[in-house]
Amino acid sequence: MEEKWDSACEWCKENWQSIVSVFVTIVIVVGIVILSISTFGTAIPVIAVGVVGAIVGISGQLISDIISCAITGDWNGNWQSYIGSAIGGFAGGVLLLLTNPIAACSAEATISTFFGENLENITGGQKRSTFEILFDTGLSTGTVAFFSVALSKITGELLKTLSKKIPVFKRLSGINSYDASFKMVITKLKQGSIKKFHYKTIRNGVISGLSEGALENIASGFLMGLRNGMTNGESCHKINKK
Numbered sequence: 001m002e003e004k005w006d007s008a009c010e011w012c013k014e015n016w017q018s019i020v021s022v023f024v025t026i027v028i029v030v031g032i033v034i035l036s037i038s039t040f041g042t043a044i045p046v047i048a049v050g051v052v053g054a055i056v057g058i059s060g061q062l063i064s065d066i067i068s069c070a071i072t073g074d075w076n077g078n079w080q081s082y083i084g085s086a087i088g089g090f091a092g093g094v095l096l097l098l099t100n101p102i103a104a105c106s107a108e109a110t111i112s113t114f115f116g117e118n119l120e121n122i123t124g125g126q127k128r129s130t131f132e133i134l135f136d137t138g139l140s141t142g143t144v145a146f147f148s149v150a151l152s153k154i155t156g157e158l159l160k161t162l163s164k165k166i167p168v169f170k171r172l173s174g175i176n177s178y179d180a181s182f183k184m185v186i187t188k189l190k191q192g193s194i195k196k197f198h199y200k201t202i203r204n205g206v207i208s209g210l211s212e213g214a215l216e217n218i219a220s221g222f223l224m225g226l227r228n229g230m231t232n233g234e235s236c237h238k239i240n241k242k
Contacts, residue, residue: 057089
């Protein structure tokens with residue numbers, strides 16, 4: 001027992017910054033949820049957008065990892081990053097009820113990266129310094145914010161073209177689109193005119209989120225692949241030099 005106690009104390013000493021960071025992040029996400037519920041007087045729309053955000057966050061992370069793997073030939077994804085994406089996606093989805101899409105997406109990237117990398121430190125994954133985590137978090141937030149602005153119009157035009165040219169994609173744009181249907185239900189939930197949502201609401205939200213963020217996920221995966229490739233190249237160079 002004394003050895004286990006000493007080991008636990010040593011672990012806490014080595015990881016206290018990441019432990020505090022994870023705890024603070026969870027408190028912030030809970031605070032966002034409570035603020036949203038108190039604003040609209042009901043938890044139903046918060047649950048709906050949160051679940052959609054979490055699914056979209058995980059899916060977006062998967063897309064980015066696949067593209068990064070295609071560039072580098074190595075799989076760099078891990079379970080910690082997917083948990084971070086789920087929590088960040090949930091928070092980002094909820095923030096869509098309170099802010100604009102760019103702010104929500106930026107907050108999602110901040111929470112996902114910060115939480116995921118600190119969780120890696122705690123659980124014995126890749127060890128990063130506080131500076132590295134803050135740098136990665138800032139880079140992720142800035143990249144997502146930039147792509148949200150730079151690619152939004154291109155994405156909109158692309159979805160319009162696909163909806164007109166290809167029948168199977170007809171609901172990607174327009175008044176009957178997945179996005180329009182999802183927003184209509186969420187608006188009614190916030191107003192209290194309906195008290196529950198169907199599974200199709202989640203489906204509509206997920207398809208809408210993935211289609212609107214497709215170019216952003218591809219671009220993020222491409223940049224991630226380039227960065228990982230450069231990092232792996234530097235590591236190999238150091239090993240060969242030794």
